[in-house]
Amino acid sequence: xxxxxxxxxxxxxxxxxxxxxxxxxxxxxxxxxxxxxxxxxxxxxxxxxxxxxxxxxxxxxxxxxxxxxxxxxxxxxxxxxxxxxxxxxxxxxxxxxxxxxxxxxxxxxxxxxxxxxxxxxxxxxxxxxxxxxxxxxxxxxxxxxxxxxxxxxxxxxxxxxxxxxxxxxxxxxxxxxxxxxxxxxxxxxxxxxxxxxxxxxxxxxxxxxxxxxxxxxxxxxxxxxxxxxxxxxxxxxxxxxxxxxxxxxxxxxxxxxxxxxxxxxxxxxxxxxxxxxxxxxxxxxxxxxxxxxxxxxxxxxxxxxxxxxxxxxxxxxxxxxxxxxxxxxxxxxxxxxxxxxxxxxxxxxxxxxxxxxxxxxxxxxxxxxxxxxxx
Numbered sequence: 493x494x495x496x497x498x499x500x501x502x503x504x505x506x507x508x509x510x511x512x513x514x515x516x517x518x519x520x521x522x523x524x525x526x527x528x529x530x531x532x533x534x535x536x537x538x539x540x541x542x543x544x545x546x547x548x549x550x551x552x553x554x555x556x557x558x559x560x561x562x563x564x565x566x567x568x569x570x571x572x573x574x575x576x577x578x579x580x581x582x583x584x585x586x587x588x589x590x591x592x593x594x595x596x597x598x599x600x601x602x603x604x605x606x607x608x609x610x611x612x613x614x615x616x617x618x619x620x621x622x623x624x625x626x627x628x629x630x631x632x633x634x635x636x637x638x639x640x641x642x643x644x645x646x647x648x649x650x651x652x653x654x655x656x657x658x659x660x661x662x663x664x665x666x667x668x669x670x671x672x673x674x675x676x677x678x679x680x681x682x683x684x685x686x687x688x689x690x691x692x693x694x695x696x697x698x699x700x701x702x703x704x705x706x707x708x709x710x711x712x713x714x715x716x717x718x719x720x721x722x723x724x725x726x727x728x729x730x731x732x733x734x735x736x737x738x739x740x741x742x743x744x745x746x747x748x749x750x751x752x753x754x755x756x757x758x759x760x761x762x763x764x765x766x767x768x769x770x771x772x773x774x775x776x777x778x779x780x781x782x783x784x785x786x787x788x789x790x791x792x793x794x795x796x797x798x799x800x801x802x803x804x805x806x807x808x809x810x811x812x813x814x815x816x817x818x819x820x821x822x823x824x825x826x827x828x829x830x831x832x833x834x835x836x837x838x839x840x841x842x843x844x845x846x847x848x849x850x851x852x853x854x855x856x857x858x859x860x861x862x863x864x865x866x867x
Contacts (some may be wrong), residue, residue, distance in 0.1 A: 513560075514650040515643040519552055524565075530555040530754070534769040535566055535637050535744065536589050543567065547576040555773045561740040562641045562719065562797040564771070569593065572630035577622050581655050582645040583717040584617040584638050585795050587692065587744060589769065591634025593627045595673075599661040603668020607688065612746070614689040614721075614793070615673060616714035618666030620658065637771070639742050639795035641719055665716050682722075683711045692793055693746045697725055702812050704824060705730035705851045718798055725791040726784050729847030731835060734781035734822035736774075737811040740797035743772040743782075748790025751838065753831075754780040761828070779822065781831070785838035816860040824848075824855050826862075 519526055524541055532538055532553055540549035550567040569575055569591070588611050598604035599621055608628070609615065617623050627634040649655055666672060677686030682698055689695055689712075697708025707726035714721070723746070726732055734753070743752075745766045753761035756778050764772055774780040784790035801809040804819070813819035815826065836846050 513643075513647050515560075515563075515646040518646050518652065522550075524550055524552055526552040526554055528555060529553060530773040530775055531764045532771040533765075534767065535771050536635060536769040538566055540566065540568055545576065546578070547573070553771060553773075555775060560643050560647070561738075562639055562742075562795075563643050564637065564639050564742045564773070564795070566635065566637050569625055569627040569634045571627060571633055574624060574626040577624045579620055579622045579656065579658075580617075580640075580642070581620050581649075581658055582640050582642045583619055583715070583719050584640040585714060585717070585719060585721055586615055586617070586636050586638045587793060587795070588613045589635045589637055591627060591629060591632055593625060593629070593634045595623060595625050597621050597623045597666065597672075599663075599666060599668065600659050601661055601668070603666075605668065605670060605672055607673035609690075612691045612693045614692045614712075614714075616687060616717055618672075618687075618715045619662045619717070620660055621662075621666050637742075637744060639719070641797060682709060683713060685713045687715050692723060693791065695723060697723060700724070701854065704733040704855070705848065707732065719796065720798055720801070721793065721795045723791060723793050724782075725789055726782070727789055727847065728784060728787065729839060729844055730851065731783040731831075731848070732781060733824065734779050734827060734831075735811040736777045736779045736820045737809065738797075738800045738802050739776035741774055741800045742795045743774070744793045744795070745770040745772075746791040746793055748784055748788055749786030750782065750784045750790050752780055752782045754778050763834075777820075781822075781827075783835055783838070785835065785842065785844075787842055787844070814860055816863055818863070823859060824852050825859060 524543060538551060540551050543550040548567050548569050550565055552565045554563050588609050590611050592610040594606055594608045596606040646655055673688040675688045675690050677684045697710045700707055700709030705726045707724055709724050711722040745768055747768060749767055751763055751765045752772050753763055754774055755761040803809055810820045812821055814821055814823050839845060
């Protein structure tokens, strides 16, 4: 995706009515704002508004590049309170940002289970199940961030009664299994099939050398949903390879300190500093790169729509494959010269030096030949 092409007001007005959607009208009807940003410094402190239908406070945070595929919202449960019960014909993945509490999930058949959570927990709501969140503290609010695929569902049906009040149990998704949210899981390569992660900050990861810098990685399929997610971590003094992919990845910093660069091809990179709680949403096919400039390993969670992972015929995401093969990952050997200089300067602020020599050397063993230039 190239940089945004801004046209004349005369031309844009001809399409202005098409920019509004049933989904946007629904959010306005909820009385909430949409922050049209691809960067929020801290989800734990972003300003919220009363959310009457849910009985808490909330805000939507959605960049134009992802709003038609998936969305993101932050919700807060007041001390000693609970949210109103809800069901929905779209999927939802949740990360608890602050606080502790519990959630009850049930279906129309009356099968009901309750599980507890605290900050750092991650789980998914089974499709069309009733669910209700409870704050376990009488003194402090509980806050979570969620990513859903509500936009295409609401835009398709344009019928709130159908989306939020259809009686149907997807028993293959949830049938009241007592251990449904027990943090069990089945590992399939990089993919962990599970419905609940008790502590995303400390979950063991799998080596993923293809992403560079000796980092760890794990991918999730939760509640048999079509959306997906992953956690990546990289050591002190290292950074990930730059890459591009489709829209809808909501990157949430779980631990560490550093910065990211983002840019459409042909533009200079822009810098976004991050801390625990930062949200970064790379626009469609913008290159982006994450750097650990702090004194501890850095870890992030990406909640995504499957459309993010444009894949080759083998099922491998193109963002994992070298640009030298005509795909979407920038090898260290081909990155912009300013990258290493900027990183070294940032580390020096903490009295650190880059630890990238091994990553650079390991890459060379499997590096494809440079793409031939023509013209």
